[in-house]
Amino acid sequence: MKDILRIALQKSGRLNEDSVQLIRRCGINIPTQNGTLKSAASNFPVEFLYLRDDDIPGYVSDGVADLGIVGDNVAAEKGKEIDKIEYLGFGQCRLSIAVPKSRIYSTINDLNGLSIATSYPNILSNFLKNKNIKADIHQISGSVEIAPGIGLADAICDLVSSGSTLLSNGLKEVEEVFRSEAVLIGNKNLSNEKKEILKDLLFRIKSVRKAQSFKYILLNAPDTAIEKISAILPGMKSPTIMPLAEKGWISMHSVVEENAFWEIINNLKQAGAQGILVLPIEKMIV
Ligand code: PRT
Ligand code: ZN
Numbered sequence: 001m002k003d004i005l006r007i008a009l010q011k012s013g014r015l016n017e018d019s020v021q022l023i024r025r026c027g028i029n030i031p032t033q034n035g036t037l038k039s040a041a042s043n044f045p046v047e048f049l050y051l052r053d054d055d056i057p058g059y060v061s062d063g064v065a066d067l068g069i070v071g072d073n074v075a076a077e078k079g080k081e082i083d084k085i086e087y088l089g090f091g092q093c094r095l096s097i098a099v100p101k102s103r104i105y106s107t108i109n110d111l112n113g114l115s116i117a118t119s120y121p122n123i124l125s126n127f128l129k130n131k132n133i134k135a136d137i138h139q140i141s142g143s144v145e146i147a148p149g150i151g152l153a154d155a156i157c158d159l160v161s162s163g164s165t166l167l168s169n170g171l172k173e174v175e176e177v178f179r180s181e182a183v184l185i186g187n188k189n190l191s192n193e194k195k196e197i198l199k200d201l202l203f204r205i206k207s208v209r210k211a212q213s214f215k216y217i218l219l220n221a222p223d224t225a226i227e228k229i230s231a232i233l234p235g236m237k238s239p240t241i242m243p244l245a246e247k248g249w250i251s252m253h254s255v256v257e258e259n260a261f262w263e264i265i266n267n268l269k270q271a272g273a274q275g276i277l278v279l280p281i282e283k284m285i286v
Contacts, residue, residue, distance in 0.1 A: 003193040004045040005201070008065035011037075011050035015182050018090040019069045023048075025282075026204035045197050056185070057082055063187050066194055067201075073159065073180040077120050083186045086202060089209055091182035093161045095120055098171040100148050105174050111135050111155065117147035118157035120178075127177045145169040203286070211284035214255050217264075218277040223250045225272035232267045255281070 009019045011033075023030045028044040040047040049065055056068040061080035068082075071091050075084065097116065099105055108131055115136040118124050128135055138153050145165050147153040157177060160166060166173055184205070190198065221229055226241065229252055233239045239254040252273075256264050261278075268276060 002045060003191060003197070004040070004047055005066045005194055005197045006047050006049060006064075008049045008051050008056045008059050008068035010053045010056070010069070013053060015053065015069060015071065015091050018088075018182065022069075022088060022090075022205065022208065025208045026201065028201075028204075044201075046201070054078070060185050060187050063189070065187070066190055067184060067186045067198070069182055069184055071180050072183045073120065073123065073178060075183060075185055076178065076180075077122050079122060081188055083188055085184045085186045085198075086205060088182040088184060088205070089212070091180070093159045093180050094176050095123060095157060095178040095180065096160045096173045097124075097155055097157045097175040097177060098145075098160075098166050098173045099155045101170050101172050103154075105172070108133060108175060111175070114154040115152075116155045116157050117144050117153035119144060120157060123178050124157045127175075145171065206286045207283045210286050211281040213258050214281050214284060215258060215261060216253070216279040216281050217256050218251060218253050218279070219268060219273040220244060220249060220251050220275040221271070221273045223248055226250065226252070228271040229268060229273060232264060232271060255284075 010016045020030055028046060029042045030048060031039045033039070033050060037050050038047060049059070051059065053070050053074050056065070056070045057075050057078040057080040059065045060068040061082050067085070069088065071093070072087070073093070073095055075082065097111065104110070111128070111133045112135065115138055116124065117138040117140050119139070119141055121137050121139045124137055138147070140147065140152070144156045144158040146169060147156050148171065149169060156171065160173060163173065186198065217233070230239055233252065233254040233256065239252045242251045244251055265276065
């Protein structure tokens with residue numbers, strides 16, 4: 001029987017949807033979950049296990065799963081022997097220390113002697129050790145943000161994305177401990193055959209991720225503006241230029257990075273571009 005890769009995904013929660021979407025964008029038919037714990041793709045040699053995120057690093061290091069998608073925060077907290085293969089650009093958040101708004105806080109030394117509630121005792125204790133801070137760590141498994149309000153701890157160390165949970169619990173963020181996003185992790189002893197499948201999967205993931213950070217752009221311009229516009233549009237090589245039916249006018253096609261997008265659009269308009277169209281790119285072969 002041919003080897004297949006077994007990939008552990010979060011069963012439900014914040015990373016589930018983005019993980020499934022990434023796999024689908026890679027052209028892999030992942031069956032709808034429907035409460036199943038395991039399913040196989042019909043067009044690529046992978047199968048999926050749906051698990052609590054906390055269990056994924058352990059299963060990957062034990063070899064029950066070959067790969068997994070988890071938050072880097074979970075991978076770091078569990079401290080299992082695994083390979084971090086590729087950061088995936090979703091699930092961004094930070095693990096931060098927060099204190100009640102009314103508490104005076106000027107430097108990290110103000111954490112000395114405090115009790116800090118967290119679900120991330122390992123990451124937090126490493127951080128405190130590095131900073132030479134002596135504080136008590138109270139490990140709790142959920143609803144960390146209410147700990148100071150009910151007198152369980154002086155401070156918390158929890159995940160933050162928008163910051164609204166901290167705000168609504170009367171807390172202020174004072175130290176960033178760890179920055180996180182979803183990461184593809186892998187078992188350290190994959191067979192050669194599994195490594196080959198992983199290589200193919202990674203190639204697809206990188207192509208999808210690259211495409212997501214670029215847009216395809218089409219515009220019309222007088223042919224006198226070609227040079228000016230070409231200088232603004234970096235493209236993959238150089239822009240494609242096609243004549244329009246109207247004499248003296250051309251259409252230019254290129255690829256621009258999402259980050260620089262609005263600045264480029266403004267510059268293009270100033271250089272004489274009209275009828276600008278911007279399209280998503282599905283795959284960009286890396
Ligand atoms: O059931 P299972 O154990 O699998 O899931 P879980 O409940 O342990 O985790 P889940 O689904 O909440 O989060 C999975 C992963 O998503 C985390 O490990 C992070 O890597 C990532 N992630 C990204 C977040 C957040 N953003 C996030 N904001 N995980 C949790 N939060 C929580 C945070 O704990 C706090 O309660 O959201 C709240 C803060 O959000 P803001 O927007 O108010 O700041
Ligand atoms: Zn969890």
